[in-house]
């Protein structure tokens with residue numbers, strides 16, 4: 692099977708974040724032909740277009756990781772019906788980047804009730820010319836579960852949902868690449 696590299700980003704800075712746990716679990720259960728790198732958006736400064744031309748190390752690393760990836764996985768929480776600040780900040784830094792447009796994107800939602808932020812995320816990512824792979828959308832009810840990545844990996848239904856999403860994402864990426 693053709694190998695692919697994916698970059699996963701969590702929009703939460705919380706040490707016991709469900710969103711981070713979900714992408715850690717996904718990384719652990721990915722088959723050998725799918726490599727998942729977990730990227731960091733925590734070190735990015737607050738977005739300021741005046742600084743866009745500067746070689747900010749965290750931004751250079753993020754853009755480079757996106758460039759090397761075949762697709763992005765984004766798991767981000769809802770705060771006050773909006774996209775989390777860290778994720779919106781990271782996306783603002785990427786608006787003017789040439790690495791981001793046309794990247795396939797898998798969205799993971801760890802709280803099915805958080806529909807406002809998901810809808811907003813879809814709008815933002817589409818505006819940025821990201822390619823959201825609808826078939827890969829994965830909604831798993833982690834809110835209030837107290838599960839970390841290991842706990843997720845012990846739950847058959849959660850594992851199945853994550854695997855199904857990843858399989859659909861792989862299929863979409865490899866078929867996009869076949870038609871190029």
Ligand SMILES: Cc1cc2nc3c(=O)[nH]c(=O)nc-3n(C[C@H](O)[C@H](O)[C@H](O)COP(=O)(O)O)c2cc1C
Nearest residue numbers: 703705708709710711768769770771772804805834
């Ligand atoms: C200040 C604050 C505001 C929140 N607002 C919402 C909200 O509007 N809708 C919602 O579904 N959850 C809301 N939540 C719940 C978070 O989305 C939830 O705790 C989520 O698990 C955080 O993501 P994490 O576990 O990855 O850190 C809010 C939480 C906090 C702390």
